[in-house]
Amino acid sequence: MKLYFSPLACSLASRIACYEAGAEASFIEIDPPTKKTLDGLDYRSVSALGLVPALVTDAGDTILENAAILQHIAELYPARRLIPLEPLARTRMRQWLSFIGTELHKALYVPLLDRKAPDAVKAYALSKAESRLGWVAQNLEGRDYLLGEFSVADAYLFAVLNWSSVTPVDLSPWPVIKAYQARLHARPEVARAFAHERELYSRELARHRVVAPPSAAPLP
Amino acid sequence: MKLYFSPLACSLASRIACYEAGAEASFIEIDPPTKKTLDGLDYRSVSALGLVPALVTDAGDTILENAAILQHIAELYPARRLIPLEPLARTRMRQWLSFIGTELHKALYVPLLDRKAPDAVKAYALSKAESRLGWVAQNLEGRDYLLGEFSVADAYLFAVLNWSSVTPVDLSPWPVIKAYQARLHARPEVARAFAHERELYSRELARHRVVAPPSAAPLP
Numbered sequence: 001m002k003l004y005f006s007p008l009a010c011s012l013a014s015r016i017a018c019y020e021a022g023a024e025a026s027f028i029e030i031d032p033p034t035k036k037t038l039d040g041l042d043y044r045s046v047s048a049l050g051l052v053p054a055l056v057t058d059a060g061d062t063i064l065e066n067a068a069i070l071q072h073i074a075e076l077y078p079a080r081r082l083i084p085l086e087p088l089a090r091t092r093m094r095q096w097l098s099f100i101g102t103e104l105h106k107a108l109y110v111p112l113l114d115r116k117a118p119d120a121v122k123a124y125a126l127s128k129a130e131s132r133l134g135w136v137a138q139n140l141e142g143r144d145y146l147l148g149e150f151s152v153a154d155a156y157l158f159a160v161l162n163w164s165s166v167t168p169v170d171l172s173p174w175p176v177i178k179a180y181q182a183r184l185h186a187r188p189e190v191a192r193a194f195a196h197e198r199e200l201y202s203r204e205l206a207r208h209r210v211v212a213p214p215s216a217a218p219l220p
Numbered sequence: 221m222k223l224y225f226s227p228l229a230c231s232l233a234s235r236i237a238c239y240e241a242g243a244e245a246s247f248i249e250i251d252p253p254t255k256k257t258l259d260g261l262d263y264r265s266v267s268a269l270g271l272v273p274a275l276v277t278d279a280g281d282t283i284l285e286n287a288a289i290l291q292h293i294a295e296l297y298p299a300r301r302l303i304p305l306e307p308l309a310r311t312r313m314r315q316w317l318s319f320i321g322t323e324l325h326k327a328l329y330v331p332l333l334d335r336k337a338p339d340a341v342k343a344y345a346l347s348k349a350e351s352r353l354g355w356v357a358q359n360l361e362g363r364d365y366l367l368g369e370f371s372v373a374d375a376y377l378f379a380v381l382n383w384s385s386v387t388p389v390d391l392s393p394w395p396v397i398k399a400y401q402a403r404l405h406a407r408p409e410v411a412r413a414f415a416h417e418r419e420l421y422s423r424e425l426a427r428h429r430v431v432a433p434p435s436a437a438p439l440p
Contacts, residue, residue, distance in 0.1 A: 048355055048358070049323075064315050065314070065315045065319055067287075067314060068315040091291070092288075094285070095283060095285045095288040097287070098285035098287040098288055098317075098318070101318055102325065102326040103326070106327045107330070121341050124331070132269070138268070
């Protein structure tokens with residue numbers, strides 16, 4: 001299968017899922033401002049809105065939306081247990097994928113990461129941070145991962161929380177979230193995915209002659 | 221099971237799923253401004269952020285997030301075929317649940333429905349309408365429903381598109397979406413759910429002594 005991604009965008013979650021699953025996948029980088037592959041092909045022919053990730057299966061079907069792609073990868077490799085088998089736990093995983101996608105990714109971080117978003121838009125988004133991150137923190141108390149064991153929901157949350165470092169989102173009120181980030185980063189496949197995309201992200205910045213911020217920054 | 225809802229909020233989708241499934245469910249109304257049941261009980265003890273819907277199973281487990289609740293209901297009543305059986309089609313359904321939840325519900329409609337959102341926030345949200353709704357329209361061409369057959373993804377999209385009438389979202393450039401709304405509304409269980417919640421919504425407005433807009437209006 002082929003995964004279309006942009007460095008440190010939310011597609012990082014799908015790369016982590018591929019690595020954790022031991023999936024055979026090729027990764028095709030999309031340049032965010034131009035929506036083209038590095039070879040100059042138009043990504044909008046794969047994803048009409050230009051959003052990453054997109055996954056093209058070996059049968060040639062295109063799947064969009066991180067939540068759907070993450071579950072697809074996890075189900076292809078059931079032995080890796082990236083999704084729970086028990087129905088209630090599986091429902092909880094879907095609950096988290098939805099919460100991360102709606103409340104964190106789209107409502108909180110996307111406007112903060114958008115250079116063109118007016119200040120009022122950023123302030124409105126940021127006003128949601130305390131309640132949403134407080135809810136995440138509450139659910140991480142006493143747990144290593146969102147569902148106890150690692151799942152693709154953690155891959156998604158890791159990719160999204162990573163954007164805090166380049167936005168005004170301050171995670172310091174929630175040591176349990178900081179500890180969770182460190183725990184994820186200590187997983188070899190997560191660290192490998194992150195290090196690789198951080199390097200690609202530096203190259204992306206260099207291509208566009210933008211000065212890199214102190215830590216890696218993403219586009220959602 | 222018990223479904224916590226607010227009239228014409230996105231929880232309408234879960235009510236439609238219950239009706240279409242023939243599920244035995246009780247429905248508990250939450251007053252949006254106070255986050256209390258009509259008996260005065262604090263809904264935040266069920267859903268910490270006060271968001272509807274929440275579903276409490278007969279075993280006493282609380283499930284949050286529409287996308288998770290819709291799939292849970294559909295899977296409880298497999299004979300009603302509210303989710304596809306074939307894996308790729310099921311993945312497509314998840315893709316739609318995610319797209320509707322992130323790009324339409326949270327990014328487009330929530331800021332437009334929020335009376336406290338500044339004009340700049342509403343304008344930013346509205347700037348996403350054409351591309352997102354254009355994508356929906358493109359995918360409805362030649363299809364009665366998002367996946368061909370009716371699924372819970374249609375229940376969700378119906379509930380969300382309904383908010384257009386009380387926001388500046390103009391669906392008239394996409395006759396295929398207008399026809400889709402009419403097709404959904406012609407389903408007896410969808411019409412029954414909508415009529416019931418419209419009546420409850422009128423009562424909600426009366427409780428808060430707000431003048432009702434010409435057509436029914438929701439809170440997300």
